Amino acid sequence: MNIRLEQASDYRAVENLVRESFWNVYRPGAMEHYVLHRLRDDPDFVRELDFVMENGGRIIGQNIFVRAKIRADDGRDIPILTMGPICIAPDLKRQGCGKKLLDSSLERATALGFGAVCFEGNINFYGKSGFTYARNFGVRYHGLPEGADDSFFLCRELVPGYLKGATGEYATPRGYFVCQQDPAGFAAFDATFPPKEKQKLPGQLFLE
Numbered sequence: 001m002n003i004r005l006e007q008a009s010d011y012r013a014v015e016n017l018v019r020e021s022f023w024n025v026y027r028p029g030a031m032e033h034y035v036l037h038r039l040r041d042d043p044d045f046v047r048e049l050d051f052v053m054e055n056g057g058r059i060i061g062q063n064i065f066v067r068a069k070i071r072a073d074d075g076r077d078i079p080i081l082t083m084g085p086i087c088i089a090p091d092l093k094r095q096g097c098g099k100k101l102l103d104s105s106l107e108r109a110t111a112l113g114f115g116a117v118c119f120e121g122n123i124n125f126y127g128k129s130g131f132t133y134a135r136n137f138g139v140r141y142h143g144l145p146e147g148a149d150d151s152f153f154l155c156r157e158l159v160p161g162y163l164k165g166a167t168g169e170y171a172t173p174r175g176y177f178v179c180q181q182d183p184a185g186f187a188a189f190d191a192t193f194p195p196k197e198k199q200k201l202p203g204q205l206f207l208e
Contacts, residue, residue: 005052025204066173070168072165076166106129106158140168
C-alpha cells in the first residue's frame with residue numbers, strides 16, 4: 001500500500017472511484033464525485049492534504065481536507081479542518097485500508113500544524129481513529145435544532161487542548177453544496193461517466 005499526494009493525472013480515476021464507492025449509498029446515485037471535482041478549485045481546499053492510496057499501481061482510496069472554522073460564542077473564528085469525501089474501492093472495504101488511509105492523513109494534518117477536524121461521519125468507524133462527538137467539545141452543528149440527534153457530527157483534536165473553551169457553531173463550507181447550487185453542472189458532469197442504475201434503498205439519507 002502506498003499513500004501519496006494526488007496528481008492532476010489521477011483526477012479522472014479518483015473521481016470514478018468516488019462515484020463507484022458512494023453510488024446508491026446515501027441517495028439514489030451519487031454526488032460526491034462532483035463535489036470533489038469542484039472542491040479542488042476552492043480557495044479553502046488544502047492541496048497538501050489531498051491523498052490517494054495505491055495498491056499495485058491501482059488507486060484504491062482517496063481523502064481530502066478543506067479549511068473550515070468554528071464561530072465561537074465569544075466572537076472568535078477558530079480555524080479547523082473538515083474532511084472528505086474519503087473512500088476505499090468497494091471490493092476492498094472492511095479490510096483495514098480505510099483506517100490506514102485515515103490515520104496517515106490525520107498524521108500529516110497534525111504535522112502541518114492544523115489543530116482540529118470536524119466533519120460528518122459514523123462514530124463506529126471514525127471513533128477507532130480518535131474521533132468523538134463534537135458536542136463533547138461544546139461545538140454545535142449549524143441549523144440543528146436543540147435536542148436533535150447530533151451523533152453524526154464528529155470531531156478530533158489534532159493538538160491536545162486546541163478546542164478548550166471553543167464552544168460555538170460549525171457550518172459545513174459552502175463548497176460542499178455545489179450540487180445544489182449548480183444542478184445543471186452536476187448533471188452534465190455525471191453524464192460523462194458510464195451510466196449506472198439509481199436505486200432507492202433502505203438506509204439512504206436523501207431520497208431524491
